[in-house]
């Protein structure tokens with residue numbers, strides 16, 4: 001394969017949707033898999049749709065995901081500038097080359113005139129093409145003199161691509177979809193350069209992919225309809241076109257259609273990598289980062305939305321994925337997003353990573369909440385809780401870990417707390433009070449000896465013990481938890497818990 005150079009080419013018209021991050025990821029992986037170069041190009045020629053802060057958002061989101069560009073606005077590189085708004089001379093030259101060779105032409109029709117024509121025709125049938133262009137106000141229909149005059153008068157004009165007149169089939173190979181074939185007759189004469197002298201997406205995209213020596217264009221399916229025009233443009237310029245690969249859509253969790261921001265709002269899950277605040281409305285949309293997802297988990301989830309290794313494996317680090325990634329394992333049909341599965345990836349990631357890596361993060365979260373957990377406490381808490389949560393935040397949000405319970409599960413109390421229970425717990429308390437060593441093992445040994453001596457079963461004492469200490473019926477080992485609390489706090493919670501539960505039972 002020739003030098004692999006791929007690009008992610010977002011338009012800074014808003015935040016990056018997770019579909020966009022997946023496109024960036026597949027490009028990044030493809031570059032890594034082939035020792036190639038991953039380029040970030042900012043397609044900002046549509047001034048009307050420019051959104052403040054969007055470019056910075058994109059850079060930051062990619063960096064959070066670990067998808068750092070090898071070349072780009074921030075990274076630099078010898079194909080710059082990497083913002084299209086800074087490359088306008090290049091597009092003007094390119095358009096001039098097509099004009100000189102009669103492969104493009106100036107058109108003076110106003111938007112109003114064109115709208116009238118569209119309205120008068122059957123819906124969706126009118127287009128600017130070989131069948132209509134002869135009767136319109138353009139270089140091909142007007143004489144050279146009139147065009148010169150209009151230009152001299154400063155009448156605004158656009159430059160359109162002259163689609164080949166004879167209908168022919170154009171065929172190209174999509175690395176994911178296989179052969180794509182289309183008839184030139186269905187194409188219209190797309191605008192290449194707007195009246196303001198700025199290029200359209202099509203022109204700038206093709207010119208830049210050529211000048212940046214892009215070998216593979218890996219992008220979302222929504223760009224597939226543009227590919228035929230792009231192939232013709234490459235041909236008009238006498239350039240080879242890159243390999244095209246159009247990724248499947250990401251589908252909403254249920255029903256038909258593409259995953260949208262609205263689905264996220266309705267389903268209570270983020271569709272953006274990081275929080276996005278709309279600069280105009282001030283509204284904020286949630287991001288995976290702020291919801292507590294690890295970037296590795298988010299990236300792993302996106303990896304599996306449209307690609308598979310050919311077997312059942314689902315857990316990959318980015319480096320592992322880069323070793324195996326190939327476009328022929330990208331699926332053609334839409335990939336359905338499942339928010340529960342996203343959470344599953346996060347859980348797997350949390351448990352799979354070395355607890356050491358979570359320690360600093362947990363310390364930070366605990367400090368933010370003013371919990372006063374030092375490093376040793378955080379280590380103990382991680383030991384107890386890591387298997388039980390999806391997010392580190394869930395740990396600091398587990399109130400009974402750091403404060404005596406304020407409420408006790410009424411249903412459990414009713415079912416499991418008998419008249420004798422408090423008596424057992426009182427005796428247990430005396431046993432625990434007598435311990436010199438309050439390690440988890442010591443508490444467990446004494447607890448078991450107590451059960452044996454009194455011919456009691458685990459169920460009769462352990463669950464009430466848990467209820468008294470936490471208010472709930474599930475959680476980590478109560479021996480670990482007692483050791484974490486320490487002797488005084490354990491005994492205090494036990495006594496207070498018993499008193500509170502007995503009070504509840506009296507009112508029942």
Ligand code: GLU
Nearest residue numbers: 009010011043205219223
């Ligand atoms: N600027 C386009 C976008 O916003 C780029 C499409 C492409 O990759 O060709 O996605």
